Amino acid sequence: xxxxxxxxxxIVTALSAALLMACCVCxxxxxxxxxxxxxxxxxxxxxxxxxxxxxxxxxxxxxxxERAYIxxxxxxxxTRTQIxxxxxxxxxxxxxxxxxAEGFNLVIYILPPAVLAIGIAFLLYTLPKWRRSTRVTAGxxxxxxxxxxxxxxxxxxxxxxxxxx
Amino acid sequence: xxRFVLPGLIVMAAVALLALLAFGVSGQNSxxxxxxxVARGTFPTAPDAHLALPVxxxxxxxxxxDYRGQVVVLNVFASWCDPCRAEAPILADAERSLRTQHAxxxxxxxxxNTSASEAFVRQEHITYPVLRDVSGNFxxxxxxxxxxxxxxxxxxxxxxxxxxxxxxTTWLKQTLPSILSARS
Numbered sequence: 271x272x273x274x275x276x277x278x279x280x281i282v283t284a285l286s287a288a289l290l291m292a293c294c295v296c297x298x299x300x301x302x303x304x305x306x307x308x309x310x311x312x313x314x315x316x317x318x319x320x321x322x323x324x325x326x327x328x329x330x331x332x333x334x335x336e337r338a339y340i341x342x343x344x345x346x347x348x349t350r351t352q353i354x355x356x357x358x359x360x361x362x363x364x365x366x367x368x369x370x371a372e373g374f375n376l377v378i379y380i381l382p383p384a385v386l387a388i389g390i391a392f393l394l395y396t397l398p399k400w401r402r403s404t405r406v407t408a409g410x411x412x413x414x415x416x417x418x419x420x421x422x423x424x425x426x427x428x429x430x431x432x433x434x435x
Numbered sequence: 436x437x438r439f440v441l442p443g444l445i446v447m448a449a450v451a452l453l454a455l456l457a458f459g460v461s462g463q464n465s466x467x468x469x470x471x472x473v474a475r476g477t478f479p480t481a482p483d484a485h486l487a488l489p490v491x492x493x494x495x496x497x498x499x500x501d502y503r504g505q506v507v508v509l510n511v512f513a514s515w516c517d518p519c520r521a522e523a524p525i526l527a528d529a530e531r532s533l534r535t536q537h538a539x540x541x542x543x544x545x546x547x548n549t550s551a552s553e554a555f556v557r558q559e560h561i562t563y564p565v566l567r568d569v570s571g572n573f574x575x576x577x578x579x580x581x582x583x584x585x586x587x588x589x590x591x592x593x594x595x596x597x598x599x600x601x602x603x604t605t606w607l608k609q610t611l612p613s614i615l616s617a618r619s
Contacts, residue, residue: 319571335514335548361548362570
């Protein structure tokens with residue numbers, strides 16, 4: 271076997287071993303992290319319904335009760351979606367940090383992009399006009415400034431300058 | 436004509452935002468209007484009387500209209516609320532005497548999960564019916580913004596007394612006799 275081929279085989283073996291190790295280690299590490307991550311994620315996705323604050327920062331008695339209930343649901347092995355459905359069934363849609371896009375809630379989904387679009391349209395409409403007027407102003411003579419010299423004045427100016435030089 | 440387009444759009448946007456604000460603010464006034472009507476003695480009809488709510492610990496639903504003809508002490512509570520826990524024995528006691536006078540206490544859990552509410556009912560030996568207001572729409576129609584809150588509804592289905600915080604025995608003794616003795 272040529273040295274080049276041997277080196278290639280060594281690289282392939284090392285890569286395969288690394289991949290195998292990653293496959294073995296990652297699910298275990300992921301599973302260990304998942305229960306904790308799930309609680310944080312669910313907490314970030316829901317509101318304290320009594321104090322109208324994100325649950326992650328709320329410190330009311332209701333928030334503590336809600337957290338305890340979420341921990342119960344996680345302990346039952348429910349997925350994030352199932353937990354969110356369960357929370358809606360118990361606390362209503364107001365528990366979700368992002369309310370469902372229906373009815374009056376549509377306003378929060380429509381209004382910000384609409385305002386952004388109107389802002390962009392406003393800039394697209396006004397900026398070219400503004401730049402055009404700036405260009406025109408830049409090319410125009412300053413107020414009070416004299417026009418170009420007539421040939422006679424120009425000749426006299428040159429003569430004066432030559433005398434002083 | 437073109438120079439009016441931009442100011443027109445800005446005015447329209449401002450009007451739309453003001454309308455949105457007015458719509459939001461208009462939904463906040465039911466509580467104070469109920470309180471002021473009760474204080475004036477013009478007892479308002481209990482809102483959403485026909486709204487069916489699930490009964491805690493059962494698959495049935497009930498509405499306030501099911502209790503028409505009875506005096507109903509409507510108590511809004513949540514298991515995590517300490518004042519609700521403090522007033523629960525008073526209400527459980529009152530229920531025993533109310534039962535003989537064609538009256539009842541009707542609990543409504545709000546901002547609470549089912550299992551915690553059920554545990555609360557067990558721990559506090561509550562025997563009166565308890566409804567779950569998951570969306571909070573029923574409770575909000577009474578202008579409730581927190582827990583506990585109590586409303587006494589007379590036999591005609593009108594709100595005759597309101598307590599926006601923890602009740603005590605004295606308040607019940609002062610409030611209920613005249614409502615109970617009134618003819619239907």
